[in-house]
Amino acid sequence: MTLLDTAEEKAGAAPAPAPPGRPARRIPAGVAALRWTALRLLALAVLLxxxxxxxxxxxWPRVLVPSPGDVWQAFVKASTVHDGVRGISGHLLVEHLAVSLRRIAIGTGYAALVGIPLGLLIGVVKPLAVVLEPAVTFLRTLPPLAYLSLLVIWFGIDESPKIWLLLVAALPPIAAATAAAVRGVPTDLVEAGRALGAGPVALLFSIRLPSALPEILTGVRIAVGIAYTSVVAAETINGVPGIGGMIRDAQRYNQTDVVIAGIIAIGLSGILLDALFRGLERAAVPWRGRT
Known part of the structure; x- marks a missing residue:
């Protein structure tokens, strides 16, 4: 969550400061939202x-730095059928995005299925932490391109190396966040559970896991972002359809406007995806941030 988002939330809930002797004036949430929207639109207009x-x-030459109009035309070209050609590289922009998002969902989903139990084990069982935590840290420090070639050698150039790359990229932050969250569970809660007769398994699923859930969801959210930044690297190998493959093909033919259009599409879809996860966090852990 950004400082801007935090300020926006506070604007709808907290009264505006008032001079001494005057009652505090509460700003309606709708007015505050309109103000922040106007500020964002103003910043976008200044940038354009x-x-x-x-x-x-x-x-710089126009081929290196196209105008906003050129990039808009690239968006239109990538999203429509023109001269008998379907979008870019034979697929529409939305199709490229959909394929990349599907790969991210599969890779991150597998990473969560492995990373959350792994993080729970690291956080609870100290002997396993001694063995497994360095391996997680080792993987977390590796850039995706460092092991992409190895995955291609092992799994070929189809979907498998792409999914594996996203899985390996997303797993360490999920495991690390889960382990840290489990270790950070208040000792008083654990001791209270033990006093009520809860065993290790009951403590894990009834106290440790619910208490650590907000941080676990944050780790998954971070992992999705890492997977999204890695998908372009994953799609440099036989990545069409896919937004990374589309950008790669455009780069080969010096289509800078298409490259920028693809980058903007990644950024906008990333903002929407992050907003979706923030909404999921608020729904799944409504008590977060409240006393």
């Missing part, structure tokens, strides 16, 4: 104006 000014000044 600066971009257009750089292009008009001819600081």
């Amino acid at each position: 104006a600066a971009w257009q000014a750089v292009v008009a000044a001819g600081v």
